[in-house]
Amino acid sequence: xxxxxxxxxxxxxxxxxxxxxxxxxxxxxxxxxxxxxxxxxxxxxxxxxxxxxxxxxxxxxxxxxxxxxxxxxxxxxxxxxxxxxxxxxxxxxxxxxxxxxxxxxxxxxxxxxxxxxxxxxxxxxxxxxxxxxxxxxxxxxxxxxxxxxxxxxxxxxxxxxxxxxxxxxxxxxxxxxxxxxxxxxxxxxxxxxxxxxxxxxxxxxxxxxxxxxxxxxxxxxxxxxxxxxxxxxxxxxxxxxxxxxxxxxxxxxxxxxxxxxxxxxxxxxxxxxxxxxxxxxxxxxxxxxxxxxxxxxxxxxxxxxxxxxxxxxxxxxxxxxxxxxxxxxxxxxxxxxxxxxxxxxxxxxxxxxxxxxxxxxxxxxxxxxxxxxxxxxxxxxxxxxxxxxxxxxxxxxxxxxxxxxxxxxxxxxxxxxxxxxxxxxxxxxxxxxxxxxxxxxxxxxxxxxxxxxxxxxxxxxxxxxxxxxxxxxxxxxxxxxxxxxxxxxxxxxxxxxxxxxxxxxxxxxxxxxxxxxxxxxxxxxxxxxxxxxxxxxxxxxxxxxxxxxxxxxxxxxxxxxxxxxxxxxxxxxxxxxxxxxxxxxxxxxxxxxxxxxxxxxxxxxxxxxxxxxxxxxxxxxxxxxxxxxxxxxxxxxxxxxxxxxxxxxxxxxxxxxxxxxxxx
Amino acid sequence: xxxxxxxxxxxxxxxxxxxxxxxxxxxxxxxxxxxxxxxxxxxxxxxxxxxxxxxxxxxxxxxxxxxxxxxxxxxxxxxxxxxxxxxxxxxxxxxxxxxxxxxxxxxxxxxxxxxxxxxxxxxxxxxxxxxxxxxxxxxxxxxxxxxxxxxxxxxxxxxxxxxxxxxxxxxxxxxxxxxxxxxxxxxxxxxxxxxxxxxxxxxxxxxxxxxxxxxxxxxxxxxxxxxxxxxxxxxxxxxxxx
Numbered sequence: 045x046x047x048x049x050x051x052x053x054x055x056x057x058x059x060x061x062x063x064x065x066x067x068x069x070x071x072x073x074x075x076x077x078x079x080x081x082x083x084x085x086x087x088x089x090x091x092x093x094x095x096x097x098x099x100x101x102x103x104x105x106x107x108x109x110x111x112x113x114x115x116x117x118x119x120x121x122x123x124x125x126x127x128x129x130x131x132x133x134x135x136x137x138x139x140x141x142x143x144x145x146x147x148x149x150x151x152x153x154x155x156x157x158x159x160x161x162x163x164x165x166x167x168x169x170x171x172x173x174x175x176x177x178x179x180x181x182x183x184x185x186x187x188x189x190x191x192x193x194x195x196x197x198x199x200x201x202x203x204x205x206x207x208x209x210x211x212x213x214x215x216x217x218x219x220x221x222x223x224x225x226x227x228x229x230x231x232x233x234x235x236x237x238x239x240x241x242x243x244x245x246x247x248x249x250x251x252x253x254x255x256x257x258x259x260x261x262x263x264x265x266x267x268x269x270x271x272x273x274x275x276x277x278x279x280x281x282x283x284x285x286x287x288x289x290x291x292x293x294x295x296x297x298x299x300x301x302x303x304x305x306x307x308x309x310x311x312x313x314x315x316x317x318x319x320x321x322x323x324x325x326x327x328x329x330x331x332x333x334x335x336x337x338x339x340x341x342x343x344x345x346x347x348x349x350x351x352x353x354x355x356x357x358x359x360x361x362x363x364x365x366x367x368x369x370x371x372x373x374x375x376x377x378x379x380x381x382x383x384x385x386x387x388x389x390x391x392x393x394x395x396x397x398x399x400x401x402x403x404x405x406x407x408x409x410x411x412x413x414x415x416x417x418x419x420x421x422x423x424x425x426x427x428x429x430x431x432x433x434x435x436x437x438x439x440x441x442x443x444x445x446x447x448x449x450x451x452x453x454x455x456x457x458x459x460x461x462x463x464x465x466x467x468x469x470x471x472x473x474x475x476x477x478x479x480x481x482x483x484x485x486x487x488x489x490x491x492x493x494x495x496x497x498x499x500x501x502x503x504x505x506x507x508x509x510x511x512x513x514x515x516x517x518x519x520x521x522x523x524x525x526x527x528x529x530x531x532x533x534x535x536x537x538x539x540x541x542x543x544x545x546x547x548x549x550x551x552x553x554x555x556x557x558x559x560x561x562x563x564x565x566x567x568x569x570x571x572x573x574x575x576x577x578x579x580x581x582x583x584x585x586x587x588x589x590x591x592x593x594x595x596x597x598x599x600x601x602x603x604x605x606x607x608x609x610x611x612x613x614x615x616x617x618x619x620x621x622x623x624x625x626x627x628x629x630x631x632x633x634x635x636x637x638x639x640x641x642x643x644x645x646x647x648x649x650x651x652x653x654x655x656x657x658x659x660x661x662x663x664x665x666x667x668x669x670x671x672x673x674x675x676x677x678x679x680x681x682x683x684x685x686x687x688x689x690x691x692x693x694x695x696x697x698x699x700x701x702x703x704x705x706x707x708x
Numbered sequence: 709x710x711x712x713x714x715x716x717x718x719x720x721x722x723x724x725x726x727x728x729x730x731x732x733x734x735x736x737x738x739x740x741x742x743x744x745x746x747x748x749x750x751x752x753x754x755x756x757x758x759x760x761x762x763x764x765x766x767x768x769x770x771x772x773x774x775x776x777x778x779x780x781x782x783x784x785x786x787x788x789x790x791x792x793x794x795x796x797x798x799x800x801x802x803x804x805x806x807x808x809x810x811x812x813x814x815x816x817x818x819x820x821x822x823x824x825x826x827x828x829x830x831x832x833x834x835x836x837x838x839x840x841x842x843x844x845x846x847x848x849x850x851x852x853x854x855x856x857x858x859x860x861x862x863x864x865x866x867x868x869x870x871x872x873x874x875x876x877x878x879x880x881x882x883x884x885x886x887x888x889x890x891x892x893x894x895x896x897x898x899x900x901x902x903x904x905x906x907x908x909x910x911x912x913x914x915x916x917x918x919x920x921x922x923x924x925x926x927x928x929x930x931x932x933x934x935x936x937x938x939x940x941x942x943x944x945x946x947x948x949x950x
């Protein structure tokens with residue numbers, strides 16, 4: 045049965061394609077109409093016709109028919125438009141066939157129905173990302189676009205708006221369109237029919253995005269009432285209009301927040317978007333993205349959204365099995381924004397047992413959903429309270445996340461790494477759960493990746509895994525990474541990776557002499573690499589991590605301290621002098637800590653070290669810093685000098701802690 | 709406080725409650741209504757909006773001629789829309805689809821749910837006419853790929869195909885699909901989509917006005933006794949019950 049079904053239909057497809065070449069206009073017209081009716085709304089049919097080369101054949105009919113053959117023009121234009129609707133392959137086939145000039149020719153036809161068909165098809169093409177960018181900078185193009193916007197024909201004005209929405213990207217383009225009068229025309233179209241209004245709102249968002257100049261111009265239109273028309277449309281009866289008007293206002297708010305200072309408008313925007321979440325179809329699919337965009341990085345708005353139950357509403361959607369991919373992705377991203385800063389949101393999220401539902405999304409078929417689920421989880425796992433309670437290092441969560449480290453899609457891998465970085469911080473010593481799942485092996489594997497983003501994020505995760513780990517786990521981590529890999533990560537060409545690798549080493553040597561021993565294996569390749577970075581790196585963050593490693597090592601045995609002295613005093617003047625004189629307080633503090641640990645009294649070699657530090661000019665540099673503007677530096681300086689005092693005798697510096705107290 | 713005094717005070721309360729409701733006599737009410745001015749053009753527009761939305765094309769033409777009210781839509785498109793609606797109501801779904809596509813190919817290309825419902829209706833008609841083989845072939849060819857794209861379509865498709873499994877469809881759990889109301893439901897969905905594509909509202913404004921009237925009366929009922937309208941079709945003012 046199935047075979048017979050598909051063979052009859054594919055026969056019909058081929059018959060129709062051959063009929064398109066018929067001599068008889070009547071037969072041709074009938075075949076065209078049948079093809080059109082078969083493909084509209086039907087992806088599968090579109091694909092099979094495209095495969096059989098139907099598009100160029102139909103374009104040939106369109107291009108060879110003269111103006112008197114309205115019916116054929118209408119049917120062929122409509123069919124081409126449908127091929128370009130919703131299927132990327134179709135848009136490509138239509139563009140490759142050279143349909144553009146022929147469809148544009150139809151716009152000046154005398155028969156309105158032909159114009160409609162041409163404009164609709166072009167509109168379909170411009171709704172796809174694959175459509176070529178419209179070149180606004182050419183004067184004739186701009187004039188043509190304006191003629192479209194000024195047309196009496198609704199489909200043609202919508203086409204004009206679609207072109208702006210599709211192609212207006214740069215500040216220069218926004219400005220040029222504005223100067224040509226597009227902005228005021230769009231404002232007039234806001235008062236037009238429903239379709240014109242929606243097309244115009246889309247274009248307005250494209251024209252004003254990140255452009256305060258165009259926004260200022262828009263706000264001033266209609267003697268200052270333009271913004272009012274947007275806020276009115278935000279309450280419109282049509283859901284799509286409400287959404288698009290909200291999106292416009294969000295765009296304006298992001299760039300020129302002073303126009304929308306009234307918190308009442310923001311609250312209203314949030315409420316409208318939350319209400320629109322219920323809408324079926326396109327509107328409901330796009331709303332969560334708009335909501336995420338609105339509250340991104342704005343803690344006050346996140347709080348408002350939380351207060352009007354946005355989180356509960358968003359989470360309730362996660363329970364639906366029939367949720368479409370795009371909507372699910374948007375909802376996860378909106379939850380991620382809501383939980384990105386506010387602990388009360390995260391607590392509510394955990395109490396709703398929503399974590400399981402997000403965990404389920406980690407194994408979704410679509411890569412965008414998997415990424416969004418990771419991002420959502422990353423926000424939620426920022427909760428220190430839940431981290432310290434060990435709520436995240438659980439097989440149910442860790443296993444799918446570790447699995448994603450093998451994902452085919454790099455963006456999924458990166459998102460998973462960032463989430464893992466959060467959960468492995470865990471303060472309850474449950475890091476073994478992660479290691480036993482094979483997570484450690486995978487992280488180490490990715491730290492050798494050719495892709496620097498993967499390398500960076502995997503080293504970051506390893507750094508957090510190492511953070512306050514038990515010594516047995518440190519052992520496991522270090523032996524999995526190996527000293528040579530760790531050394532090459534410390535010397536990575538990317539400064540950001542050097543920083544994370546050094547921070548990883550810093551966490552490794554934090555805690556006891558046995559931990560410090562790890563950096564002296566294989567002839568000390570790790571400590572040598574650290575020393576090299578401290579002496580040569582130009583990025584402060586890299587030096588800071590390096591210096592702290594040396595400072596931590598200086599808490600170890602005499603031979604450890606000696607090794608640090610060797611690294612610091614290798615060159616004259618010592619690199620420590622450079623850091624102590626540095627304007628970056630973080631570096632000064634790190635360097636002084638190092639001196640404090642090296643001069644710590646009691647060890648057999650401490651007085652020799654003090655003398656050597658004095659000889660290399662470090663002590664006198666520290667003496668100049670007793671009134672360092674950074675409180676932390678100032679206190680450490682005093683500790684260091686106190687420790688040196690017995691060795692060096694009178695220092696000639698008043699060390700009473702009574703001066704300068706009030707300054708901070 | 710004695711029991712007796714409590715009783716008296718409760719009575720007093722009931723008494724004030726009943727007298728707090730203001731009574732408006734028919735005379736007063738009509739006088740108030742007379743003061744409200746309504747423009748004839750507005751009335752005409754509402755009537756035209758009703759005729760156009762509901763698809764009474766000939767009546768709309770006559771009304772346009774006699775009252776000089778301009779419809780907010782090309783009257784010719786009403787004829788096309790009504791033809792589509794009628795085709796679905798009669799079970800000629802394929803014909804309806806072709807007509808919609810002639811009217812505006814975007815409607816079904818950008819509205820997967822409506823397209824699915826029309827195809828589902830086509831399947832229902834095939835089953836109704838006992839064309840089992842054709843129905844199965846159609847379900848497999850046309851509807852199954854849509855089900856793959858959307859989980860809820862798949863569920864609806866399964867429900868529809870289930871019709872084939874029952875000998876007596878009138879008594880089966882999915883029998884309602886064969887009901888005439890299913891056709892009407894699909895027809896009104898297409899009708900609404902065509903109206904929306906023409907930037908026209910899918911519902912006439914008159915019913916919403918009447919809904920508002922009923923709502924306003926319900927609100928007022930709590931505060932006053934007045935001549936209210938019970939029968940909307942006659943709009944007769946009933947005497948207030950005192």
